[in-house]
Amino acid sequence: MSNIVAIVGRPNVGKSTFFNRLVEERKAIEDNVSGVTRDRHYGHAQWGGKYFSVIDTGGYVIGSDDVFESEIRKQVTLALEEANVILFVVDCHDGLTDLDKEFAHVLRSSKKPIYIVANKADTQEKELNASEFYALGLGENDIYPIAAVSGSGTGDLLDEVISHFPDSGIQDPDEGIPKISILGRPNVGKSSFLNALLGTERSIVTDEAGTTRDAINTRYKLYGQDFIITDTAGIRKKAKVKEDIEFYSVMRSLRTLEESDVIIVMIDAERGFEAQDMNLISLGIKNNKGIMIMVNKWDLVDKDHKTMDTIKKDMLEKLGENRWIPMIFTSVLTKQRIFQAIELAVKVYENKTRKVTTSKINDVMLAEIEKYPPPAWKGKYIKIKYVTQLPTKNPVFAFFCNLPQYIKNPYTRYLENRLRENFDFEGVPIKITYKKK
Numbered sequence: 001m002s003n004i005v006a007i008v009g010r011p012n013v014g015k016s017t018f019f020n021r022l023v024e025e026r027k028a029i030e031d032n033v034s035g036v037t038r039d040r041h042y043g044h045a046q047w048g049g050k051y052f053s054v055i056d057t058g059g060y061v062i063g064s065d066d067v068f069e070s071e072i073r074k075q076v077t078l079a080l081e082e083a084n085v086i087l088f089v090v091d092c093h094d095g096l097t098d099l100d101k102e103f104a105h106v107l108r109s110s111k112k113p114i115y116i117v118a119n120k121a122d123t124q125e126k127e128l129n130a131s132e133f134y135a136l137g138l139g140e141n142d143i144y145p146i147a148a149v150s151g152s153g154t155g156d157l158l159d160e161v162i163s164h165f166p167d168s169g170i171q172d173p174d175e176g177i178p179k180i181s182i183l184g185r186p187n188v189g190k191s192s193f194l195n196a197l198l199g200t201e202r203s204i205v206t207d208e209a210g211t212t213r214d215a216i217n218t219r220y221k222l223y224g225q226d227f228i229i230t231d232t233a234g235i236r237k238k239a240k241v242k243e244d245i246e247f248y249s250v251m252r253s254l255r256t257l258e259e260s261d262v263i264i265v266m267i268d269a270e271r272g273f274e275a276q277d278m279n280l281i282s283l284g285i286k287n288n289k290g291i292m293i294m295v296n297k298w299d300l301v302d303k304d305h306k307t308m309d310t311i312k313k314d315m316l317e318k319l320g321e322n323r324w325i326p327m328i329f330t331s332v333l334t335k336q337r338i339f340q341a342i343e344l345a346v347k348v349y350e351n352k353t354r355k356v357t358t359s360k361i362n363d364v365m366l367a368e369i370e371k372y373p374p375p376a377w378k379g380k381y382i383k384i385k386y387v388t389q390l391p392t393k394n395p396v397f398a399f400f401c402n403l404p405q406y407i408k409n410p411y412t413r414y415l416e417n418r419l420r421e422n423f424d425f426e427g428v429p430i431k432i433t434y435k436k437k
Contacts (some may be wrong), residue, residue: 003052003165005045006083007117008076008107010099011059013091014119018148019043019056022158047158050165055079060103080107085164086114087157090133092126092145104136113164114138117157121145178227178349180342181257182294183280184266189296192332193266194231197342225346230260257283262290262349262427264341269297269329273315281322285429288394290348291325292427294341299331321413324420326427348427354395356423358388361397368418377406385437396431404434 005022007015023043041056057076080086088107090100107114116138118130130145144160146153182190221227257263263284267277277293284291293315301307308329316323328344330337365387374382386400397419401407416430 003050003162004055004083005052005085005087005161006055006057006079007087007089008057008060008080008103009089010097010103013059013089013094014148015059015089016041016056018087018089018117018119018146018154019054021148021151021154022054048162050162052162052165055083060099060106080110080112083112085161086110086112087117087161088114088136088138089117089119090136092118092121092130095129096132096135100133100136104138107138115157115160116143118143118145119148121153122147122150178225178262178346179230179260180227180262180264180345180349181230181232181260182264182266183232183257185268185271185274185276188266188268189332190266191231193294193296193330193338193341194229196332196335196338197229227346227349229342232257257289258287260289261352262292262345264292264294264345266294266296269295269301269311272311273318278318281319281325285322288429288431290345290352290427291429292341292344292348293325293327295327295329296332298329298336299334324426324428344427351425352394352428354423354425356389361387361389361423364422365415365418368415368422372414374401374407374411377403377408380406382406390433394431395425395428396433398433398435400435400437402437404436407434 007019009015019041022045024045025043043054043056045052045054057079060073060076086107088104090096116133116136118127118133121127121130127145130143133143144153144157146157148154182193184190257280263280265277265280265284267273281291281293295311311329312327315327319325326344326348328337328341330341332338366384369384374384376382380403382401382403384399384401388398388400390396390398397415399407399415412432415432419425419430419432
């Protein structure tokens with residue numbers, strides 16, 4: 001999709017609010033504190049019958065030694081290179097500032113269409129004051145006063161923006177593409193993993209926990225397969241979440257889990273498998289997601305030839321009945337097995353979407369049932385006559401029998417184990433339902 005709009009400007013001028021207005025969804029975190037947005041954040045929008053991508057960026061600050069602000073500048077520069085149209089957002093309440101002038105100097109070297117968007121023009125007086133931004137000297141385009149909170153004034157601006165798009169774009173370029181999200185506690189290496197895969201700084205990485213705040217979507221291609229990888233904010237125990245920004249970051253991460261096909265639960269090899277990791281896995285199972293475990297920082301562990309097997313055995317014991325979840329040991333720093341990790345995630349997606357023919361299921365499962373039929377209940381014999389996979393997004397199998405109400409959980413687990421043994425459903429929750437026939 002070639003229609004791309006970048007929203008840029010200094011901190012705290014309302015870029016994320018404007019982004020959310022365009023994509024008609026609260027995808028980016030909004031807060032009065034400056035520096036909330038750090039990475040490039042993508043969404044899809046539509047105006048006048050034309051579809052386009054929108055990039056939200058962090059506030060651009062020049063001359064700062066802050067590690068986050070230097071990394072934000074890199075992200076903004078990448079967004080400017082990627083975009084077809086640039087929307088330079090300024091603040092009518094604060095008026096023209098030195099930071100606006102410095103950033104305008106950065107933009108002058110761009111040959112792309114640039115529109116000055118005077119946000120917070122929520123009164124007639126503020127609209128009139130917007131004319132002072134002509135002093136920035138960015139071409140002959142008009143200044144567009146808007147109020148991102150209410151949407152006032154955005155129509156005229158968007159009419160101009162879409163005039164630069166040669167085609168109508170695609171309504172949802174991500175439809176039908178596998179969605180894989182990376183989840184885990186803070187500082188386990190989620191953003192580093194994404195950057196290592198892409199070979200570029202897609203997400204900002206520092207040693208400070210909580211660097212990533214929004215859920216960062218990236219389109220990725222490996223071995224001819226397209227998919228979307230989402231980096232998320234680290235999830236801590238609820239009791240440890242004190243700030244509003246972290247609370248909203250965690251909410252975005254959990255919503256990303258709900259929207260994903262496969263989740264990669266990343267674990268720090270030095271800290272091991274903790275209760276919060278099990279909570280994430282339980283949420284994934286509850287939401288019928290494909291799941292895999294990625295044990296990162298394997299290079300930092302003192303090990304011998306038995307270490308991996310010992311850790312794996314311990315983790316499988318903690319997983320209990322969920323031993324069907326695959327795991328892989330990686331080092332993002334040395335790039336050890338990172339591509340195998342993505343291959344495993346794609347395999348889990350394939351397992352999740354696998355459809356087994358009714359004839360094949362019956363040939364296999366009725367033979368398994370004959371070997372070990374359901375235990376009789378109060379002198380009544382249960383006969384399973386027919387099995388089929390239901391047409392659902394996740395693997396659901398219906399077993400037709402004479403007395404479905406008398407089949408107990410241990411036998412359901414037996415059937416699930418036989419399904420997994422005979423058909424490859426590694427990493428995927430299976431549901432079994434009984435229907436009377």
